[in-house]
Amino acid sequence: LNLKKMDPDMRRCFEYLKMTSRSFCAVIMALDEDLRYGVCIYYLVLRALDTVEDDMTIALDTKCALLETFYQKLNVVGWNFNNSKEKDRMVLDNFQIISSEFRKLSPAFQQIISGSCRDMGSGMAQFLKRKVIDSMTEWDEYCHYVAGLVGIGLSRLFVASGLEEPIVGSDERLANSMGLFLQKTNIIRDFQEDTVQDRLFWPREAWIKYGASQKSLLSPSNMHNSVACLNELVTNAIQHIPDVLTYLGRLKNQSVFNFCAIPQMMAIATLERCYNNPDVFRMNVKIRKGEAVLMIGNSTSIELVKEFMDKYCLSIARKVPENDRNASATRVALQAGLRNK
Numbered sequence: 502l503n504l505k506k507m508d509p510d511m512r513r514c515f516e517y518l519k520m521t522s523r524s525f526c527a528v529i530m531a532l533d534e535d536l537r538y539g540v541c542i543y544y545l546v547l548r549a550l551d552t553v554e555d556d557m558t559i560a561l562d563t564k565c566a567l568l569e570t571f572y573q574k575l576n577v578v579g580w581n582f583n584n585s586k587e588k589d590r591m592v593l594d595n596f597q598i599i600s601s602e603f604r605k606l607s608p609a610f611q612q613i614i615s616g617s618c619r620d621m622g623s624g625m626a627q628f629l630k631r632k633v634i635d636s637m638t639e640w641d642e643y644c645h646y647v648a649g650l651v652g653i654g655l656s657r658l659f660v661a662s663g664l665e666e667p668i669v670g671s672d673e674r675l676a677n678s679m680g681l682f683l684q685k686t687n688i689i690r691d692f693q694e695d696t697v698q699d700r701l702f703w704p705r706e707a708w709i710k711y712g713a714s715q716k717s718l719l720s721p722s723n724m725h726n727s728v729a730c731l732n733e734l735v736t737n738a739i740q741h742i743p744d745v746l747t748y749l750g751r752l753k754n755q756s757v758f759n760f761c762a763i764p765q766m767m768a769i770a771t772l773e774r775c776y777n778n779p780d781v782f783r784m785n786v787k788i789r790k791g792e793a794v795l796m797i798g799n800s801t802s803i804e805l806v807k808e809f810m811d812k813y814c815l816s817i818a819r820k821v822p823e824n825d826r827n828a829s830a831t832r833v834a835l836q837a838g839l840r841n842k
C-alpha cells in the first residue's frame with residue numbers, strides 16, 4: 502500500500518490508526534481497496550466514541566448527551582472535542598479530519614457507520630446511567646452495544662463492498678457473537694486494572710455467588726472463590742466459539758478473513774492464559790508477543806483457525822479443576838467448540 506497516492510487527510514487518518522493500535526493497523530491496511538478506507542474510518546470513529554465513554558473527567562449528563570448525539574457530529578464540518586484527557590485523545594482533537602474523510606465514503610458506507618454509531622452511543626449512555634451490570638443477560642446487552650454492533654456494522658461493510666455474500670451481513674446473531682467473544686475476553690482480562698479504577702464490568706449475577714462485591718474478588722483471602730468466578734465467566738465466553746467458527750467459515754475474501762480471524766485467535770489465547778489463573782486478580786494477563794505473531798501467521802484459513810481453536814480448548818480442558826463447581830459446564834462448552842469441525 503503506498504501512502505503517497507492517498508490524499509493528505511486520509512494519510513493522517515492512517516497515522517492516527519497506527520498510533521491507536523499499531524499491530525491492528527497493519528491488518529486493516531491489508532484489507533482490499535474500498536474496504537480499507539471504510540474500516541479505517543469506522544475504527545477511528547469507534548475509537549473516538551470509546552474515548553468519550555472511557556473519559557471519567559466528563560460529567561455524566563454531558564457525556565450521555567455527547568454519546569447520544571455523537572453520530573450527528575460526523576456531518577458537522579470542523580467539529581472537534583478538545584476536552585479529553587484520555588491517551589487516545591488525538592482522535593477527538595482531530596475529529597474534523599476523520600469526519601471529512603467519512604463524508605467522502607460511499608453513501609452506503611456512511612449510512613452503515615453512522616447508524617452503528619447512533620445505536621452504540623445510545624446503548625453506552627443507557628449503561629452509564631445504570632452504573633452496574635446486573636444479570637448475565639445485561640452483560641450480553643452491554644457487550645452487544647460496545648462490540649456486537651461493531652460485528653454487525655463490519656459485516657454490513659463487507660457486504661456493501663461486494664467482497665462478501667449477503668448472508669454475512671444478514672445473520673446478525675453470528676456477527677454479534679464475534680463481538681461478544683472479543684469484548685467478554687477483554688472484560689475478563691482487564692479485571693484488575695478496571696476494578697482499581699472502579700470500572701465494574703463483571704456481571705453481578707456471577708460475582709454475587711463468590712464475594713460481597715467486585716472489589717472483594719481482589720482480596721487474596723478470597724482467591725479460591727475469585728478464581729471460581731473467573732472460570733465461570735470464561736465458561737460463558739467460550740460458548741460463542743461455535744458461532745465464531747461458523748461466521749469465519751462463511752468468509753470468501755482472504756483479506757477479510759485475516760482481519761476477522763486474528764482478533765479471535767488473540768482472544769482464545771488470552772482466555773486460555775486467564776482460565777484458572779490467579780494472576781488475573783493481580784495484573785493484566787497478556788499473551789506473549791511471539792505467540793501472537795505465530796497466531797497472526799496461522800490465521801489465514803478456517804482449517805488453521807479450527808486447529809488453533811482446538812489446541813487452546815484442549816489446553817483449557819486440561820486445566821479444569823475437579824472441584825470447580827462449573828467443571829462440567831466448562832467441559833460441555835469446550836466440547837461444543839471442538840465439535841464444530
Ligand SMILES: CC(C)(C)CN1C(=O)[C@@H](CC(=O)N[C@@H](CC(=O)O)C(=O)O)O[C@H](c2cccc3ccccc23)c2cc(Cl)ccc21
Nearest residue numbers: 522524525543544547648651652679680683684760761764
Ligand atoms: C471492543 C472491540 C472488540 C470492538 C474493539 N476492536 C478490537 O478489539 C479489534 C482488534 C484490536 O483493536 N486489537 C488491538 C487490541 C487493543 O487495542 O486492545 C490491537 O492493538 O491488536 O478487532 C475488532 C474486530 C475486528 C474484526 C472483526 C470484528 C467483529 C466483531 C467485533 C469486532 C471485530 C474491532 C473492529 C473495529 Cl472496526 C473496531 C474495534 C475493534
